[in-house]
Every structure is written in C-alpha cells, then in structure tokens.
Amino acid sequence: MRRKLPSASLTADDLSGLKALVVDDHANTVRLMVDVLRAAGVGQVYSAGDGLSARHILARRDPDLVFTDWRMPLMDGLDFTRSIRMAAVRPDPYVPDPEVPVIMVTGHRSAREVELAREAGVNEFVVKPFTPAALLSRIQLVLSQPRHFIVSNGYVGPDRRRKTELTYAGPLRRTSDPDEVIDIVERQAARDTISVELEAMRRLIAARGGVDRATLQMTYRVMQHTRFRARQVRDKMLERASDALLSYASEVGGMEHCEADVVDAHLTVLGQILEADDHDAVGAAKRVRGLEALIRRKRAARQALAA
Numbered sequence: 001m002r003r004k005l006p007s008a009s010l011t012a013d014d015l016s017g018l019k020a021l022v023v024d025d026h027a028n029t030v031r032l033m034v035d036v037l038r039a040a041g042v043g044q045v046y047s048a049g050d051g052l053s054a055r056h057i058l059a060r061r062d063p064d065l066v067f068t069d070w071r072m073p074l075m076d077g078l079d080f081t082r083s084i085r086m087a088a089v090r091p092d093p094y095v096p097d098p099e100v101p102v103i104m105v106t107g108h109r110s111a112r113e114v115e116l117a118r119e120a121g122v123n124e125f126v127v128k129p130f131t132p133a134a135l136l137s138r139i140q141l142v143l144s145q146p147r148h149f150i151v152s153n154g155y156v157g158p159d160r161r162r163k164t165e166l167t168y169a170g171p172l173r174r175t176s177d178p179d180e181v182i183d184i185v186e187r188q189a190a191r192d193t194i195s196v197e198l199e200a201m202r203r204l205i206a207a208r209g210g211v212d213r214a215t216l217q218m219t220y221r222v223m224q225h226t227r228f229r230a231r232q233v234r235d236k237m238l239e240r241a242s243d244a245l246l247s248y249a250s251e252v253g254g255m256e257h258c259e260a261d262v263v264d265a266h267l268t269v270l271g272q273i274l275e276a277d278d279h280d281a282v283g284a285a286k287r288v289r290g291l292e293a294l295i296r297r298k299r300a301a302r303q304a305l306a307a
Contacts, residue, residue, distance in 0.1 A: 015041040015139075019061060022047045023054040023080065024069040024105070032214050033067060033105070036132045039207035040139075040200065051075025055083065055094040062096040065142060067126070067135070070106040070117070077104055078120045085121035085156045088149070099149045101142040101158075105130065121157025123147060131222050132200035133193075190233040194226050195274045202267055211260045219263055220246070220255040226270065237284035241270050241291060248295050252302075265294055 020042050022033045030047045037045045046061050048054035052075045054068070066084075068077040075083075081102050087095035104117050107128040114125065124138045147158035201222050205215050223242045230238035245266040249255040269287045276283055 016043040018042050018065070018139075019044040019063040020046070021054060021057055021061065021063040021066045022068075023049075023051065023066065023072070023077070025049045025072045026069070028214065029069070029105075032218075033135065035207050036135050036200070036204050039203035040132070040136050042139075051077065051080030051083070054080055058084070058100075059094040059096065063100065065101040065103065065139065067103045067105050070104060077106070078117065081117075081120045081122055081157075088151050088156050098156075099158075101146075103138045103142065105135075118160045119155070123158045129217070129221055131197060131218055131225065132204050133197040133222075136196075136200055187233045187235060190229045190235065191238070191274055194229055194238065194270070197222050197225060198267060198270055198274070202271075211263055213256050216255045216258060216263065219267075220249060223266075237273055237281065237288055238270065241266060241273065241288045244288065244291050244295060248298075251299070259298065262294065262298060266291060 020037050022030055022037070022045060024030045024033070024047075027049075030049070034045045034047055044061070044063075046057050046063065048057050050072045051068070054066075055075075057063075058066075068080055070077040072080075081104075083092065084095050084100060084102065085098055086092070088098035092098075101123045102121065103124045103126060104122045105126045105128060106113075106117075117125070123142055126134050126138055150157065150159055201215075201219060204218070205211055208215060211219070223245050227239055227242040227246065230236075230242060245258075245263070248262060249258050252258060269291055272287055273284045
C-alpha cells in the first residue's frame with residue numbers, strides 16, 4: 001500500500017513530517033542539498049555517500065522520498081534505484097517501500113540518459129547545477145502528481161508515460177512578441193515563480209549562517225533565472241534589478257567575489273518589488289536606482305584602494 005505523503009503546499013508545517021534521504025558521493029553537494037531541504041522545513045533529512053550505504057539507511061529510516069546522484073562508487077544511482085524497485089517483485093529486507101519516490105539529481109541530460117533513468121524506475125529529475133526551488137519543485141511534483149506504480153514482466157516502477165521536464169516550464173514568450181500578449185495572469189505567474197525561488201534562496205542563506213561560495217554560485221543561477229523570466233514577461237524593474245547583480249558579479253571577477261551586503265541588498269529589493277503593486281513603477285524604479293548607487297559606491301571604493 002502506497003503511503004500517504006504530506007500535503008504538496010510546501011509550507012514548513014506541511015513538510016515537517018517528511019523524511020528525505022540524500023545520496024551523493026560529493027560531501028559539499030550533500031551538505032548543500034541537506035541545507036536546502038531543512039531550510040524548506042523538511043523534518044528529517046538523512047544522507048549517504050553511495051547506494052550501498054543508502055540501502056542501510058532505507059532499512060532503518062524508511063524515508064518518504066529519495067534524492068540520488070547518478071555517478072557514485074560501489075553502487076551508482078541507477079543500480080540503487082533498481083534495487084529499490086525490484087523489492088516489489090522479490091522482497092528485500094533493506095527496502096521497506098519499493099514505491100518510494102526517487103528523484104535523480106544529475107548533470108546528465110541527453111534523451112538516452114533520461115530514458116535509462118526512467119527504465120531504472122526514477123520518478124523525476126533535477127539537473128545540476130540546481131537551485132533551491134528546483135529541488136523543492138520536484139518534491140511538489142511527487143506529492144501533488146504521484147505516478148501510478150507498475151509491476152510487469154518488462155518493467156517495475158512509476159508510470160513513465162508523463163512527459164519528462166528537466167527545466168522550469170512556466171510562461172515563456174519571445175522577446176519580439178507584442179506587449180499585448182503579456183497578460184496579467186502570465187505576468188503574475190512569472191512573479192510568483194520568482195518569489196518562490198528568491199524565498200528559497202533566502203532561507204538557504206539563513207540556514208547556512210550567511211553567504212559562502214556555494215550559496216553565491218547558487219544565487220548567480222537564481223539571478224539568471226530571474227532575469228530570464230522577467231524579460232519574458234517584460235517586467236522591466238525585476239529584469240534591471242537582477243541584471244545589476246549579474247553585471248556587478250562580472251565586474252568583480254565572479255560571484256564569489258561579491259560582498260555579502262550587495263547580495264543581500266539585491267535580494268531585499270527584488271523581494272520588495274515582488275511584494276509591491278505591479279503597477280508601482282515609480283517605487284520599483286527608486287529601489288533599483290538605490291541598488292545601482294550602491295554598486296557605484298562599491299566600485300569607487302575598489303578604485304580608491306587600487307590607486
């Protein structure tokens with residue numbers, strides 16, 4: 001019998017009873033994923049460095065969902081997933097729930113590699129490098145749209161018929177489209193998505209006690225996504241604010257060289273723009289000019305030190 005998972009609303013209260021297992025042989029990746037999940041409110045998060053170790057944790061902890069890397073020593077993500085699914089046919093003392101959702105976290109994204117993972121019994125994918133919202137969106141997907149579990153002669157695992165989506169599939173418009181095609185619903189959908197992404201990023205930074213190299217790199221990806229989505233729906237101030245941080249990062253030689261107060265200021269202003277009335281162009285422009293002034297002051301300070 002498939003267990004009843006918590007609600008898909010992704011609030012801390014809803015996720016507090018969720019147990020997750022993270023399997024990856026890179027310690028920094030494990031730590032980052034664990035921090036993302038805990039910051040989101042997931043109650044219990046366990047980790048392992050390979051599939052064999054993960055099987056022992058499965059037996060002891062019986063998690064509600066599993067995130068696993070593909071390439072690992074001893075037992076890789078595909079063999080680990082296969083061992084879980086085959087327990088539906090041959091009982092395995094290490095696998096209490098053969099139907100547990102498995103989310104593959106991988107840098108491999110070719111059609112053939114996706115098909116291999118699907119054949120092994122993977123439910124969903126997160127492509128590296130990921131953002132906090134990318135991980136959380138896959139939790140939302142397995143909770144809100146669970147796949148029917150199939151046991152047949154040729155395949156054991158979740159139904160593979162739903163189309164695989166490795167990236168965000170929200171509102172996308174060509175920049176050449178006329179303004180009238182960007183309606184209120186589409187713009188709000190984009191703003192809601194950006195808001196979720198930024199909030200997840202801020203929670204992660206707080207959970208880690210401030211910005212570090214990993215969170216700075218992730219913030220850069222979040223800003224790229226924000227600029228892209230804002231541009232698609234012609235949200236000029238959001239685009240300008242996110243572009244300001246990306247340009248600043250390029251100017252100082254990479255996101256890892258950005259000062260923490262600059263990153264925090266940009267995240268704060270983006271949040272303020274999202275919370276304000278969409279038609280408050282004057283207020284949004286004032287906030288963005290404040291960011292640009294901050295960057296000019298930082299630039300002047302660097303030049304003074306170099307002189």
